[in-house]
Amino acid sequence: MSARTRPVRRIVIVGGGSAGWMTAAALGRALAGQDRTITLVESETIGTVGVGEATVPPIHEFNRYLRMDPADFLRATHGTIKLGIAFDGWGGADNSYFHPFGYLGVEMAGVHFHHYWLRHLAAGGDPDHGPYNLETMAARAGRFAPATRHGPVHHAVHFDAAAYARFLRAYAEDKGVARIEGKVADVSLDPEDGYIEALTLDDGRRIVEGDLFIDCSGFRGLLIEGALQTGYTDWNHWLPCDSAVAMPTERSGDPPPFTRSTARAAGWQWRIPLQHRDGNGYVYSSAHLGHDDAEAALRANLSGAPLADANRLRFTAGHRKHIWNRNCVAIGLAGGFLEPLESTSIHLIQTTIIRLLALLPRDGFDPHVVARFNRDALHEYAVIRDFVIAHYATANRDDTPFWRDVVAAGVPDSLAERIEAYRATGNILFEPGDLFGPTNWYAVLTGQGVKPRSWHPIADGLSSEDLSARLATLRGRVAEQLSELPPHSEFLRRLSAV
Template identity: 50%
Template sequence: MRQLKTILIVGGGSAGWMAAALFSKLFKGLYDITLIESEAIGTIGVGEATIPAIKTFNELIGLDENDFMRRTQASFKLGIQFVDWDRVGSSYIHGFGVIGRDLKWLRCHQYWLKMRAEGKVSDLAAYSINTAAALQNRFMRADPKRPGSPLGHIAHAFHFDAGLYAKYLRGMSEAAGVRRREGKVVSVQLRPEDGFVDSVTLEDGAVVSADLFIDCSGFRGLIIEQAMKTGYEDWSHWLPCDRAMAVPCARTEPFTPYTRSTARPAGWQWRIPLQHRTGNGHVYSSRHMDDGEAEQILLSNLDGAQMAEPNRIRFVAGKRRQIWNRNCVAAGLASGFLEPLESTSLHLIQSVLIRLVRLMPDAGFDPATIAEFNRQTDFEYERIRDFIILHYKATERDDTPFWRYCRDMDVPVTLERKIDLFRANGRIFREDDELFAEESWIQVLLGQGIIPVGYDPLVDVTPEPDIERYLADVETVIGKCVALMPSHADYVAKACPAA
C-alpha cells in the first residue's frame, strides 16, 4: 500500500478552513496540507445558522465552546420558527431535541394526537423544552447532572458570523502546520492517461501538485466541474428558488435563541440573531419575482437599521453527480447547493469531510471506496432535499403562483411515502443514517398542516384519564423547567460575550 503524501485544498471560506482544521487535527502530520485562496475572490458567507451536529465537528477539532462563541459573535439556537408557511398567519417552531417523553413503547406525539382530536391538549410546542424555551426567549445548556429532567436534554446549535468562523479556523490550522498560499488558480491540469488531477497553476505561473485535491472553490467548482466535467443533478423542479439576497442589520431586542423563516410571496426570508448584528436574507424564485421586488420585500422587513448593501447570490438547487471524482473531493458550494431553510449548509461541509476521513484512501484510490463515499453522500443529500421540499409541498397557501406551483408539484417517491404513512396514523421512521430524526419530521409535518387521520391503535391500551394525566405532567414539568432558565441575552452576556 502506498500512502498519500500531499493534500491540496483549493479555496478558503468556511469549507476550505473547516477542511484544513479537521485534517490538521486528526492526521497529526501524516500528510502535507496546503490551502490556496485569493483575497481577491470573495466568499458567500451566508452559512450563519447551524444544527446541533456542528458541536461534533467543533469538538473533533478541539474548540472551546465559549471561546468560539466570543470570537465569532455567536448566539445559541434552539430551533427554527416558521411563519406563514402552512398559511398566512400560521407559525410553528421546529425545535431540536426530544418531544415529551415516551410512554411505554410509544412516542409522546401519538398520545397527543388522540387527545388533540378531542380538544384536550395544548399546542405541541408545550411538550418540548426546546420549543417552549424558544418561545419565551430563554436558554441554558443541557445540565448533565439532571439526566432525568428536561433540563438535561436541551439540544442546541449556534448562529455565528461565518467569516469570523473561517478566520478562527485559519488561525488554528496554520498553528497546526497547514500552509496557506495566496493566489488565484487559473488552470487545472489533468493526467491524460486516467483523468486524475495532476496540478493547478496559479496566476503568477506557479504550479502546485498534490495527491488528493479538495475543491472548495464555491459554485464554480473549479476542479470538480470546470476541469473534470463531473456533471450536476438539477433539483429546481422541486426547489424552484434560485436567487438570494443577504444583508445585515443592527441587532434588536428580544435576543431570540432561534432562527426565523418567514414565507414570502415567491420564497422566504431568514432572520439570524448574532451578538453584534442580525443576519437577514431573502430566498426567492426568479421565475415568480424580479430582483427589484425581492429587494424591496427584504429591506422593508428588516427589524433594525440596514448595515450594508445586499449581497446577491444565484444558484441552482442540486448536487454534483459525484462529490468524489477520482482524486478530487468537493466540499461546500462546489459540491452542490440546498437552500439554507433548515440550516444544513455547514453540516453538509462537515459531513463530507468526516466521511472522507472515515474512508480515507491510499494512493491507489480504490474505486469501491469512492463508490461507497458517493453512495452515502447521495443518500444524505437526497433525504435533506426531501425534508426541505416538504416545507413547500405541504401548504394550504394558494395566494400566489409560486405557492400554487409548490402545492401542486409532484415530489420524490421517498418523500411521498413518508407523507402518506404519517397522514394515516402519525408514524414516521428514520431511515439508516439520514440527518433528520423522527422528532424533526413530526414537528414539520404537523406544523405544515399534515394532521394524521388517526393515531397508533396501541395508544388505546392506556386509559384516557391516564393519558390526560401523562400529557399534563409533561407540560407542567417542562413549564417549570423553562421558568428556571435565564433569558438568552443574560446567558450569553454571562457565559460568552463577544469582545
C-alpha cells in the same frame, strides 16, 4: 473509475471560507505529526458566500472533534443560541409554528410521543404541544443554558461565517496547514487516467502539486466541474428558488434564541440574530420575481437599518453527480446546494468531511471506497432534500403564482411515501442516522396543517386517566427545567465577561 495506487502524501484544498477551513482544520487535527502535507490555496480577492449563519445541533460534534472550547467558539464568531426555527406564514397567511430541536415528550412503550398526542387531540385536547418540548418553551421565554439538572438543552448556534473561517484558519495553521495566496489559473490532468496532477496559479510560475485535491471553490466547482466535468443533478423542478438577496442590519434589543423564516410571495425571508447584528435574506424564484423587486421586498421587511449593500446570489438546488471523482472530493457548495431553509449547508460540509476522514486514502484510490462514499453522500442529500421540499409541498398556500406552481410541481416518490404514510397512520418513516427524526417531521407537518387519520395502536394501551396523568407529569418536568434557565441575553453577557 480506475484504481490508482500511489501514496497519498500531499493534500491540496482549493478555496477557503467555511468549507475550506473546516476541512483544513479537521485534516490538520487528524494527520498532525504525520509525514503528509496539507496546503490550502485561496485568494483574498475572491469573496465567499458567507450568508449561512445558522446551523443544526451536530455542529457541536465537529467542534468537539477539534477540541474547541464552546465559549471561545461563540466569542470568536459573535455567536448566539438557536433552539429551532419559527415559521411564519407557511401553513397559511396567518399561520405560525415552531420547529424545535430536542424531543417532543418521551417515547412510551416503544412508541413515539406524537402517537399519544394524536389520540389526545382526537379526544378534544389542547392542541399546543409546546409545553412538552423544553426547547420550544425556552425559545418562547427567551431563555437558555447548555443544560439543566435533568439533561442537555438541545441547541445549535448562529454565527458570523467569515469569523468562523478566520477562527478555523488560525487553528488549522497551528496544526501545520500551509496557506498559499493566489488564484488557480489552470488545472493539469494526468493524460493516462484523468486524475488531477497539479494547479498552476495566476502568476504563471507557481505550481502546486498534490495527490488528493479537495474542491471548496464554491458554486463554480473549479476542480470537480471545471476540470473533471462531473455533471450536476438539478432539483430545480421541486425547489424552484434559485436566487437570494442578503443584507445585514442593526439590531436593537436582545437577540432571540431562534431563527425566523417568513413565507413571502415568491419564496421566504430569513432573520438570524447575532450578538452584533442581524442577518437577513430573501430566498426566491427568479421565474416569479425580479432581482430588483426581491431586494425592494427585503428592504421593506427589515427590522433594523442596513449595515451594508445587498449581496445577490444565484444557485441551482441539487448536487454533483459524484461528490468524489477520481482524486478530487467536492465539499460545500462545490459539491451541491440545498437552500438554507433548515440551515443544513454547514452540516453537509461537516458530514462530507467526516465521511472523507473515515475513508481517507493512504496508498491510492480504490473504486469501491469511492463508490461507497458517493452512495452515502448522495443519499444524505436526497433525505434532506425531501425534508426541505415538504415545507413547500404542504405549505397550504395558493395566493401567488409561486405557491401555486410549487404545489403543481409535485414531490419525489420518496417524499410522497412519507407524507402518505403519515396521513394514513401517523407513522413517520425515517432511518437511524437521518438528520431529521420524528419530532422534526411532526413539528413541520403539524405546523402546516397535515393531519393523520390514525395513530399507533399501542397508544391505545393507556386509559384516558393514565394518559392525562402522564401528560401532566411531562408538562411539569418541562416547566421545572425551564425555570432553571437564565435569559439568553444573560447567558451571552456572562460569556462576554469571561
